[in-house]
Amino acid sequence: MPVLLILVLPLTRAPIVGGAEPPDAIRGLLDEHADLLKKVEILRRANASRDAAAAFKAGDFRFLDTTGWGGVSGVPYWNRELQRQFGTHVVGTGFGMLLPPYEVHEAFLRLRQNYTRQYNHALWAKLVAAGNVNPSPPKRLPDDPNALIERLAISDEPAVYEPIYTPGPYAPKTDFRVVAFDAADKLATMGTRAFPTLVQSLSDERQSAGFGNYLRHTVGIACFRTLQDQVEFYPYPGKYLPYEVQFLRFDKPLTSQWWRERSGRTLKELQIEACQFSVAAAKAHGLTDLLDAYTKRLRQLGVKQWNPQASPFAALANVRDLPSHPEDLVPCLAMRGETYVEKRIAAARADQAWLRLYDMGRTALPVLVGSVGDAEVGKSCLDLIRRQLEPTFLHRGFEQFYILNKSMLPGWWKEHAHRPLAELRGDLAEQLLRKVESATFKDPDEKQWLLDAVKQHLQSLRAKAPESQDNSRGEDPAHQ
Structure with missing residues (x-):
């Protein structure tokens, strides 16, 4: 997105x-x-x-x-x-x-x-006060990839849904965030020798430093970014990589398959393949500036001539050619394929289908509700329904407060399908408020924050109600 x-x-x-x-x-x-x-x-x-x-x-x-x-x-x-x-x-x-x-x-x-x-x-202050930070690291970083992975963790607690600021230029070398970045830098110098350990650690949920723009800064994400930084080319300053041209995805089963199929390749060969994918993807999406940047990078890697249409990435050319009806779009959410490349292209198509279905608003809801039980696409359909009807801040650590779920959706929709989206959102928000008010929180401040967020969400919905009544696509800025 x-x-x-x-x-x-x-x-x-x-x-x-x-x-x-x-x-x-x-x-x-x-x-x-x-x-x-x-x-x-x-x-x-x-x-x-x-x-x-x-x-x-x-x-x-x-x-x-x-x-x-x-x-x-x-x-x-x-x-x-x-x-x-x-x-x-x-x-x-x-x-x-x-x-x-x-x-x-x-x-x-x-x-x-x-x-x-x-x-x-x-x-950071809370972690220090609670004694949950790791022991002081040794002055010299270890040479073992597994030991370096341990240095990526700034706390043994599960990562929270909070920002982790980057340490400033005057931060001491013993700052655990600095240690994490230094460990990542050393892992990068090991090249493909560290890849098996990085891939194996993608599901590590411990708190790490901020290695990118993610909801939670886990050790697994730190490992993924350390891997991605070596394989992919960043066309913009600051290592920002548009999602349309990313070859690797933060998905342990998918990334594990990628490495399993390529464990004998050199780093340069991996970089060439990733760059070729990005060239084909940029061309498919009409991203001219990115196409030029990746084509230039491909030449720098020694590939003078390359035709995307005569490559495994040829199917990317049709990634935006999607059906126009929700009934035909929903199956496109499935990530089918045998090889990593086939699944990656299917994922790119699923991304476009997700956006198309979201933009359809109410029109797509009946089909999405009817598909929530599907083994392949049910999870994506439920996510789309929630994004349309419930506040999106819930997916940042408050998933247990969602009102809509797979088992109750068909009956709920049958009862409420005739009502405007604005009314449905308002009713769900009021149910959410009651649910939060009656819930028990370990941290009172967290409960107060969530209560304030829900009340603000309700206020925004009420303020937008007149114009939302006529909005068939359901694009309420306060809701999104």
Whole structure:
């Protein structure tokens, strides 16, 4: 899914581990720019609206996402590149770049320059206070890939749905995030020798540093990005890779098959194949700038002439040629195939089918409801239904609060199919509010955050109700 890159400012000072409070000069700077800072409103875990760009231009910042799909979820590659080149950091990564007003950006850079350590994330302080951080690492990193994987974990606890800020240039070498990045760098120097260990560790759920724009920063994701960085070519600065041209996917069974079929190849051969896929994909999607970049990269790898139509990737040319009716689109969600390439092309087609079905809104719902029990596509159909009718922030660690599920959907839809989408969303949101109010949470702050998010969601639905009544596609910005 397309995502947004957003540069944001903290509205409050984050706790500093092992540091002091900001000096008076920084407090003065915060006060000086208080009004400007308030212009950027941070909604943690709130999904970005499709109308975010328009809202931003209009000065309405309520729909700008700052975590997960488009946010401050730990972006070491942007930060490292910009730090090397310009001595500054970006907080956020995604499909495009949205910048605050110039004076806000300048204030951000001044704060960043004057007090780098201010940007440590509150989660880090919680981990330290709870004693859940790993022991101090040795000064010298081990040479064993398995031991290096252990260094990717900044905590033995399962990864949380929270952003992990990239350490600043003054962070000590003993900072566990720095250790994780150093371990990843050393794994990368091992080349394909470390690939079996990286692939084997993709399902490791422990907390790691921020190796990309993901909802949770697990050790498994750190392993995947370490693998991907060596195989794939990044056409944009900051190692941002558009999803349409990615050859590898974060999926352990699929990635395991990829390596099983290619374990005897050299790294250069793996890079050539991945680049060829990206050339074919860029051509299929009409992404001219990416096509030029990947064609140039292919020449750099020693491939002077190559015809996508005479390759295993020929089927990518038709990846956007999809049926127009929901009944025919739903089967396209299945990822069928024998080889990795066949399954990867099927996955690309499934991505396009998912987007097409989502854009159909209400028109696709009867077919999706009728397919939730299908072994191949049922999970994707349920996800699509929930994305249409329930708030998307639930899939960020609150899945247990979804109202709709596979067993009750057919009967529920039969009873409510005649009602407008706006009414259905409102009813489901009210049920969600009651469910959250009656639930028991270990962390009271987490319950309060979720209650506030649901109430805000309900308020947005009520404000949009008149125009949503006539919206057959169901694209409510507050809902998305």
